[in-house]
Amino acid sequence: MGQSRRLLPPLRGGLVVGRRALVVTLAAVVAACGGAGATTRWLPQPPPTAEPASASRDTPAFELAYGPRSQASLGARLPIVARGRRDQLAIFDVHVVGAFENASDFVALPLEVFRAVYGADGRWVWRRGSDTWAIGLGWGREQARTLGEAVLPDRPQPSDIAFGGGGTWLTTLAEWQRRTPRWQSTVMLETRWHLAGLAARLPWTGPVADLLGGMVGDGLAFAQGGGAVLRWRPGATWQPLVAVHGDLQIPTDEFARTGWFARALLAASHPSQLGETMPFVALDAGNGRGYLINRREIRLSVGVRHAFF
């Protein structure tokens, strides 16, 4: 094509269903732990099972990494309210990540593509001895854009995932964490049920879903992710940890290639009053995200992450 123009469309926002899902989620979680003995309070810090060292690309934290192209993200998880009784807790939080990346430039500043991931989760958390379990529901949305006059070098192929992936989804979460005096291990599973993509796979709803998918720009039907973090806590100052994460991106188009991603992250966490700072080395392979979702590569990167408490 050779023209200075965007090759992929921005994802469109403003789905009413997302706002409704937020309200329903909040109501369901509060109701789940309601009743006599329940108390409601504002949370001073993230939910106990929301691991800031997750190797997922959507971890809501500040991060700068290079390897060999630059990536940066600005994000946070904002716990809103908890309502609990005895050893059960219902937690509601919102989270947002803005991720910047370079598609072709090797400069240190990532200024070519951008994606925003935001959403809200409700979790039902309960403790049994040293174990903490959580299941949750939520909704989320991802929007992608190019920045400035940036042009993506990759011409879309017919087998690509459309619209840069993204879209609007409902989330189901499951987490387990075990804490001992020296070790902390966390296992996380998340399924994203993309609305337009999901409808496209159901009997009788295909034409409506195709219409909707083309209008809202939802290129995925499902995304299944999972990961684990193992921390060693020899002291209060530094905590070496290893995190792994993998996910599958199932496209709406049956003829498009399924995306996948795997990442291993080795970090040294430094907890402080302002949160947790962790320099890391990461090795990842597979599909990118947002406008780079159809690019597959292997990348070794170094960086630093900070998650505010």
Place this chain on the structure above:
Amino acid sequence: MGKSAPWLLFVAVVVLAIGCAAQADLPPLPNAHEDLQANQLFRRDARWIGGDGAYSVALGGERVLWLFGDSLIARDDRRRRSDAWFIRNSVAVQHGLDPRTAAMQFFWGQRDGHPGSFFGEQGGLWFWPGGAAVVGAGQASPQALVVFGQWLAQPGQGQWGFAAEGSAAFWIANPTDPPSQWQPKNLPLPDLGGYILGTAVTQQDGMVYVYGSKGNYHDYTVLRIPAAALAVGSVAGAECYTGAAWRAVGSFALPAQPLFALGAPESSVHFDAGQRRWFMWQSEGFGATTLALRSAHQPEGPWSLPRPFFRPVESFVEGAFVYAGKGHPELSGADLWVTYVPSAFEEPPKWDNPDGYFPHFVAVSW
């Protein structure tokens, strides 16, 4: 609610099971890729520099007639779209059946000393062609060509201000002659209660099947007309499928049960002998569309849901408007050639993309 919940669950499971069973009898999705060499078929003319629609029908003797809707005719050899003549329809004759090696000759009309629509405007209405059929003594020496389509008016403003005014058809007695020598005659069509006929046209066993769509949701119906009647410029013996049986037009109360809803405003239908099925080829969705197929064992259905099999590269692009998907079984060089037209949600003539507003070929293989 407590008592009804198990029943609701049961009904939901049954409905899902029926839905899955209905979708189970389906052919595999074909492989598809765009063929840039075949695309050149539409781009070599000195004056014809774009058009949509792109219905086709075999004229016999390795000639294929192409029918285009809105078309752009360049004023000179610079082939600029910015000052091109904008006409409502045009035609072309392809010489040779393989679009990668065939030659193309385009035709349009004259109006007030400049290019005009091939099928001229009548009473302030213009004609957008749909499907067509060659009927009569055989492909080598056809007796007549019938071009179906619709009359349109422009009651509103802008690109989307048009409105369909009814079905139309032209009967042409000498299709083996060059189109410049044709003298199209209006062929009256039966009123099917708002259905616009010609969305797709196919011919099998002495019958011409004319599909039509109605309304913003594009409910589909189908009319079958004896080819022998059409050959002499008549629709005598036409029957409409009412949802349960073929009934003579006028013998049943309208509206008939549609074949399906949420169809495409343009499509093509043909019987694939290899797959032993009828296929309907179309663009699916609106805007950033895919190419999709429906299948059936009878021309009246039941038709499957549309199954996307290919996303044109333009459907990844910001502001994409990709449409007019249809198959061309009379061509050779692939199991099937399918075309679509990429455009943009902009007012004409702002088509700055040189690849846009030309039909694009996709080679399909099973």
